[in-house]
Amino acid sequence: MNRPAPVEISYDGMRFLITHNPTNATLCRFIEELKKYGVTTLVRVCDATYDKAPIEKEGIQVLGLTL
Structure with a gap:
C-alpha cells in the first residue's frame, strides 16, 4: 500500500512531522x-x-495524546 510522504511543519521554533499511522509490518x-x-x-x-x-x-519517546 502506498502511503503519503511525511510533511514537516515549522512553527514558532518547533518542528512537527505529520505522517501516516504505521503497522508492525x-x-x-x-x-x-x-x-x-x-x-x-x-x-x-x-x-x-x-x-x-x-x-x-x-x-525516541512515544506519547499518547488524550482527547
Whole structure:
C-alpha cells in the first residue's frame, strides 16, 4: 500500500512531522523516516496500530495524546 510522504511543519521554533499511522509490518521503514527527520518525541493522535517498543529502543519517546 502506498502511503503519503511525511510533511514537516515549522512553527514558532518547533518542528512537527505529520505522517501516516504505521503497522508492525511497516514499522522499520517508519523508524527510518523518523530518524531521517531527527524526531525525538512521537505523539500518537490515533489508535495504536503498532508496538512502540522498537521506536523507544531507537531513543525516541512515544506519547499518547488524550482527547
